Amino acid sequence: MNPIQRQVLILTVILAAIMELIDISIVNVALSHMSGNLGATLEDTSWVITSYAIANVIIIPITSFLSAKLGRRNYYIGSILLFTFCSFMCGQASGIWMLVFFRFMQGIGGGALLSVSQVVVFEQFPKEKMGTASALFGIGVFIGPTIGPTLGGFITENYDWPWIFYINIPIGIVVACLCYVLLREPASKPLVHKVDWTGIALLAIGVGALQTVLERGEIDDWFEARYIVWLSVIAAFSLIYFVFWELKIDNPVVNLRVLKSKTLSIAAALTFITGLGMFTSIYLTPVVAQRLLNFSPTQTGLLLFPGAILALFALRISGLLLQKGTSPVLIIGGGFLLFIYFNWRMSGMTLNTSAAEITFTLIFRAIGMALLTVPLTALAVSSLEPKDIPQGAALNNMMRQLGGSFGISIVNTYLAHRLAAHRNELASHITADNVISMERINTYIRYFQQKGFGLADAHLRAMKVMENIVNKQSALLSYRDAFLLVGILFALALPLLVLAARQSNKKKVDLAAISDH
Incomplete structure (x- = not known):
């Protein structure tokens, strides 16, 4: 060729x-x-x-x-x-x-x-x-x-x-x-x-059941739904027995023995966290932009565009750093810190946050993810024999997808709980004893009366306006909490980098540079 x-x-x-x-x-x-x-x-x-x-x-x-x-x-x-x-x-x-x-x-x-x-x-x-x-x-x-x-x-x-x-x-x-x-x-x-049909069946049943639980659990109130309970039991049994079976037989459909490579195991764990951050951030940001800030789908896309362009340069920089002998763990750490900073900034947004400010914040996300992609992908397969690279790459990619599924499931559940908590807290302040809330309601009543509505109708409409405000503020606060949660999860994963550094030094992993291709 x-x-x-x-x-x-x-x-x-x-x-x-x-x-x-x-x-x-x-x-x-x-x-x-x-x-x-x-x-x-x-x-x-x-x-x-x-x-x-x-x-x-x-x-x-x-x-x-x-x-x-x-x-x-x-x-x-x-x-x-x-x-x-x-x-x-x-x-x-x-x-x-x-x-x-x-x-x-x-x-x-x-x-x-x-x-x-x-x-x-x-x-x-x-x-x-x-x-x-x-x-x-x-x-x-x-x-x-x-x-x-x-x-x-x-x-x-x-x-x-x-x-x-x-x-x-x-x-x-x-x-x-x-x-x-x-x-x-x-x-x-x-x-x-010969085909490992038992392994294929256990994997399909276990992963299918687990993925269904993750995707549908929050919608159907988790273990309040009987089918979620049964699918959880089926997933746990199938996947545990799958691991036992694949390690027992000589020719498994998924060679889990490649996970004996500590480098691959650590990289897979970090890839899981990276997938969680990548998919939850790209899930939360458009929702916030469109539902709370009233951006159109096209405007939302433009928020992501500058970060995506700069990320391409960050991928190049990541490769150049590897070429100069920079430890991949340091680059991964930089990506983690940038992504943590992105989530911290997003956790402080308001309904008046401008498109320019969100775009600027998304740049940290994009560069952080770009710095993570190159060294993690290479680190995962760096210590594997050529014959094991396909299996190692497949397992690592699966961890990214599972991380995304787990992350979106966790975020959706957390959002539902925080939305209810914030709504109850804000609604508790709308009482006859609260001077500020009553002044706001009376202002709305006078506004609707000036539009020709009677006192009863004006009061009803004023209360609906207040309810909408409470709902929107509650949603904003819950999304802020969700961004902060993802940032905390990334921070908790930082100790894995210490293990990766030790393993990298032990194996003397040489991840060479980006060449001119």
Whole structure:
């Protein structure tokens, strides 16, 4: 393969990974449109997100096995075609459950577009240039979730929701054709033994049940719903037995033995926290901008744009620091501190916070995430043998997705509790004994009387205005609390960096630099 073909292949598989990651969050801003168009409740429509997440987390850990069993080239191209076809069928869906089914199948196809893409990129570079590979793949990991809500909002606002799926079709066709021409099987093909059906079944049942609990628990009041209780028991039993089974047999579908690498284990834990921060921040920020600050989807997207541009430079800087011998742990620590600072600033926002101030704050998030992406991706596989890199990459990617699922679940539950607490606290001040609140109510009553309403109607409308103010302030305070919670979780994870530093020094991990590619 000549250098031009090699570069085209790298760009192609990164584009495939970006497409897969965009689809995780692109539908978030279109749920209400889907709900109205398909005649479904918003609760049922949320399964469009849940089904994709479940499929992703099930398939990602076994991509290494499927690549070996089916042939990596066949499996990868087949996954692209499945993803593309299901994107078309999602746009054609005439009912909510038809859409949910094809979103699940789209997620099955999308699993390979992340893990296999990463392995293909890594194979194009020698071991000493792993930092370059990590930086290039990190661009896709960072850009995908960041522009998903922005792109989804723009398409929904200017066209119609099916186009958030149709946009994948030309990209998928181009990627499939280029991979058909350029992608080859790895030089050393792993031996394929009999299929570990027990492991596949335990993983699918356990992860599917766990993901459903995480996605639906807050909506259905957690363990007050019997099916959540049963799914929690099933998830715990299946996953515990899955770990026991995979460590027991000789040829597991997911080789958990690679986690004997302490470097991979620590990197996976940090990746879990990073996924939690990445997905919760990109989930919370558009909601705050649109629901509380009344920004349009397009305006919300513009808030994220400057940070995304600067993050590309931060990825380059991260690679240059590695080239100069800077410890990856120091770079990761810098990313953590920047992200903690972002959450601290967001926890102090008000309803009068300007778009410029939010944009400035989001820059810290973007740069922090960019600094985390390169060293973490490289650190995860730095101590693995070439034959174990696909499995290590798959497990690390799964941890990022699980971190996002856990994070959004934790945040939603926390928001619900804090919203109720803040609302009760604020409402308790609206009494006849509170001079300030009574003056505010009387001001509204006089305003409505001047508009021609009688005293009774004016009083009723004034109380509704006060209720809206209380609800909006309660929501603001709860979102501020949520940002602060995520920042605290990142701060609590900082001790992991000490373990990573010790392991890095022990192994003398050499994560080389970004070269001019």
